[in-house]
Amino acid sequence: xxxxxxxxxxxxxxxxxxxxxxxxxxxxxxxxxxxxxxxxxxxxxxxxxxxxxxxxxxx
Numbered sequence: 513x514x515x516x517x518x519x520x521x522x523x524x525x526x527x528x529x530x531x532x533x534x535x536x537x538x539x540x541x542x543x544x545x546x547x548x549x550x551x552x553x554x555x556x557x558x559x560x561x562x563x564x565x566x567x568x569x570x571x
Contacts, residue, residue, distance in 0.1 A: 518548065518555040 525535040539545050539556050546559040 518557045520555050524556065 521532050521536055521539070524539070525532045528535065530538075539547070544559055545556050548555050548557060
């Protein structure tokens with residue numbers, strides 16, 4: 513998803529070999545993935561901002 517930008521649930525599910533339903537559950541629980549749109553128009557993209565927060569170390 514980092515290389516492609518945005519992706520639909522069905523496309524992600526095909527690439528990882530899971531059902532669309534299971535893929536949606538996993539994506540909903542990931543902090544580094546952001547949902548764009550609603551219902552049938554929903555796509556997912558990698559959220560670089562939340563990833564930077566996770567990897568930064570305190571001084």
